[in-house]
Amino acid sequence: MNSKILVILEQRENKIKKSSLETIEAAKLFASRLNYNFEALVIGNGIENLDILQNTGLSTLTEYKNSDLELYSPSAYKKIIVEHFNKLSGEIILFANTSFGKDLAPRIAASLKAGCITDCTNFDFSDGNIICSKPIFAGKAISELKVNSPLKVFTIRTNVFKIVPAECKLDIITEHFEAPDLTTKVIEINKQDSKLDVAEADIIISGGRGLKSPENFALVEKLAQAFGAAVGASRAVVDAGWRPHSEQVGQTGKTVSPSLYIACGISGAIQHLAGMSSSKYIVAINKDADAPIFSVADYGITGDVFEILPVLTEQINKLKQ
Amino acid sequence: MKIAVCINYVPDTASKIKLTDDNRIDENGLSYVINPFDEFAIEEALKTKEKFGGEIFAISAGNDAKKEGIKKALAMGVDNGILLKYDGYMDPFNIADNLAAQIKTLGSNIVFFGRQSVDYDNGITGLLTAELLNYNCISIVTKLDIQGNEVTAEREIEGGKEVVKSTLPIVITTQKGLNEPRYATLKGIMASKKKVIEEINITSVSNLVENVSYKLPKVKNPGRILGSDASAVNELVKLLRDEAKII
Ligand SMILES: Cc1cc2nc3c(=O)[nH]c(=O)nc-3n(C[C@H](O)[C@H](O)[C@H](O)COP(=O)(O)OP(=O)(O)OC[C@H]3O[C@@H](n4cnc5c(N)ncnc54)[C@H](O)[C@@H]3O)c2cc1C
Numbered sequence: 001m002n003s004k005i006l007v008i009l010e011q012r013e014n015k016i017k018k019s020s021l022e023t024i025e026a027a028k029l030f031a032s033r034l035n036y037n038f039e040a041l042v043i044g045n046g047i048e049n050l051d052i053l054q055n056t057g058l059s060t061l062t063e064y065k066n067s068d069l070e071l072y073s074p075s076a077y078k079k080i081i082v083e084h085f086n087k088l089s090g091e092i093i094l095f096a097n098t099s100f101g102k103d104l105a106p107r108i109a110a111s112l113k114a115g116c117i118t119d120c121t122n123f124d125f126s127d128g129n130i131i132c133s134k135p136i137f138a139g140k141a142i143s144e145l146k147v148n149s150p151l152k153v154f155t156i157r158t159n160v161f162k163i164v165p166a167e168c169k170l171d172i173i174t175e176h177f178e179a180p181d182l183t184t185k186v187i188e189i190n191k192q193d194s195k196l197d198v199a200e201a202d203i204i205i206s207g208g209r210g211l212k213s214p215e216n217f218a219l220v221e222k223l224a225q226a227f228g229a230a231v232g233a234s235r236a237v238v239d240a241g242w243r244p245h246s247e248q249v250g251q252t253g254k255t256v257s258p259s260l261y262i263a264c265g266i267s268g269a270i271q272h273l274a275g276m277s278s279s280k281y282i283v284a285i286n287k288d289a290d291a292p293i294f295s296v297a298d299y300g301i302t303g304d305v306f307e308i309l310p311v312l313t314e315q316i317n318k319l320k321q
Numbered sequence: 322m323k324i325a326v327c328i329n330y331v332p333d334t335a336s337k338i339k340l341t342d343d344n345r346i347d348e349n350g351l352s353y354v355i356n357p358f359d360e361f362a363i364e365e366a367l368k369t370k371e372k373f374g375g376e377i378f379a380i381s382a383g384n385d386a387k388k389e390g391i392k393k394a395l396a397m398g399v400d401n402g403i404l405l406k407y408d409g410y411m412d413p414f415n416i417a418d419n420l421a422a423q424i425k426t427l428g429s430n431i432v433f434f435g436r437q438s439v440d441y442d443n444g445i446t447g448l449l450t451a452e453l454l455n456y457n458c459i460s461i462v463t464k465l466d467i468q469g470n471e472v473t474a475e476r477e478i479e480g481g482k483e484v485v486k487s488t489l490p491i492v493i494t495t496q497k498g499l500n501e502p503r504y505a506t507l508k509g510i511m512a513s514k515k516k517v518i519e520e521i522n523i524t525s526v527s528n529l530v531e532n533v534s535y536k537l538p539k540v541k542n543p544g545r546i547l548g549s550d551a552s553a554v555n556e557l558v559k560l561l562r563d564e565a566k567i568i
């Protein structure tokens with residue numbers, strides 16, 4: 001039976017990303033509720049970590065291979081995916097809601113005249129309808145949406161679907177793809193000095209104006225290092241030039257939902273809360289007991305970051321030894 | 322050269338969102354601003370005009386209220402405003418369809434969008450419009466260079482930036498970091514008062530996506546304050562280990 005659901009996996013440097021495994025989980029949910037089959041597709045130049053797909057429940061993967069396709073090319077990728085999907089007579093395409101998925105999903109939706117919902121956090125299946133939940137106003141409200149078109153494209157928020165191992169034999173079909181359309185093409189990636197990105201991190205240590213100066217962010221960085229966490233920032237310190245834009249958390253920065261978010265010297269303005277309040281555990285360290293950040297925090301310390309951060313870092317380091 | 326910039330007018334980011342009794346977004350008491358990401362789009366359009374000359378058209382689709390957003394763009398230095406007018410709900414595809422038709426009529430081959438509206442957080446209208454126009458598109462752009470027909474841009478990705486090459490005609494969706502949006506000057510505001518906003522009625526085709534209802538997120542119970550100095554750290558570490566099971 002042809003698969004009605006196609007999961008698009010994402011690779012960076014020919015390694016499939018963890019968020020793609022979460023997308024497989026979403027596909028498993030769709031498949032079980034709709035009684036559909038699903039399969040996956042990846043485009044690159046020889047995937048090196050195919051073993052991470054073992055026992056994910058995925059049974060068919062098509063790998064499109066070409067040396068020009070290791071780096072992303074929207075024009076080429078779009079064409080390959082649309083052709084593959086048409087061949088399957090598929091109905092649903094799933095992406096992770098990453099910079100890759102966000103870029104590609106609407107292009108594919110436009111080609112297929114499919115309804116497209118981004119950043120989905122939940123799906124409900126009743127009366128033969130798929131009702132999709134997505135946070136709006138950066139999480140200040142939730143919209144429940146229905147797609148009316150027969151073809152549907154969704155991007156799945158990362159860190160929402162839990163990875164559950166499922167025994168399964170994986171078949172891999174390799175297609176050597178010739179002469180891709182490279183009209184729009186990534187020519188290189190400038191990596192930010194090997195730091196973990198807030199958008200992908202399971203733990204985030206964020207700093208705000210309470211740190212007083214860019215140099216003092218060393219305290220935040222050391223704690224992040226101890227936890228193996230990413231460094232985040234409030235807009236106030238990004239606008240002041242203390243931290244890069246890529247670290248900004250909030251309504252006009254990145255929306256994050258890590259397992260642990262530690263806010264250091266951040267007041268908790270509504271725009272900041274919008275971007276992080278769905279984190280699983282929130283810790284606030286702020287010397288103002290009335291700071292709004294405490295309204296979303298699970299654990300709070302109403303004290304001085306300069307006193308608390310070094311002690312906390314030391315204790316975490318000790319525990320990890 | 323005609324440069325187009327598509328802008329949305331959205332509730333201020335400081336807004337508290339409430340629902341009405343029938344579970345719609347309560348618009349009472351909300352104040353509106355140009356979508357923050359669209360300010361980068363307007364600024365980049367102005368810079369592009371400064372470099373290549375031409376005329377800038379700000380286009381917004383929606384009800385009369387969107388005119389206020391267009392007026393602000395005109396005050397920043399945009400030359401012309403177009404309101405694609407409709408009432409009720411249009412999904413992003415529908416909006417993109419109408420924006421694409423208008424851009425085609427204008428014949429602009431450089432088009433700017435914000436990366437995302439901060440109300441419904443779709444982040445798709447620019448990309449959809451580009452596809453419907455059969456234009457190239459680079460999204461979430463933090464650096465842009467146009468030389469003749471060639472476009473080089475940097476787009477933000479997790480853990481870095483992608484350098485992307487493409488060609489005109491192109492849609493660019495703008496991200497913070499691309500530029501510093503200018504403020505409207507008094508002179509700009511005065512000059513904008515003389516500019517007319519063209520109004521074009523548009524009609525909706527069937528929506529591919531429709532909203533069924535809205536909810537508010539679960540409110541969290543207030544957490545525990547563990548103390549006011551470093552002596553609280555022991556307790557915190559214990560909770561992170563035993564209760565949150567994070568370490
Ligand atoms: C359109 C728009 C979009 C925005 N988008 C975002 C966004 O995406 N993300 C975002 O973060 N903000 C955003 N903001 C800005 C937001 O409104 C706040 O201005 C910002 O979040 C404040 O940053 P802060 O908490 O670092 O600074 P402040 O509000 O100045 O807070 C500093 C905190 O540090 C505490 N403090 C000071 N010294 C110490 C100490 N020694 N130890 C412990 N605590 C201390 C203080 O008590 C205070 O609570 C946006 C604003 C607008 C208008």
Ligand SMILES: Nc1ncnc2c1ncn2[C@@H]1O[C@H](COP(=O)(O)O)[C@@H](O)[C@H]1O
Pocket residue numbers: 327328329356358359362380381382383413416420433434435436437438439441442443444445446447
């Ligand atoms: N009603 C609209 N009229 C004109 N442009 C819009 C409209 N809605 C969205 N846009 C543009 O599309 C971008 C992405 O919006 P969205 O897909 O709604 O998140 C925005 O930043 C605007 O540039």
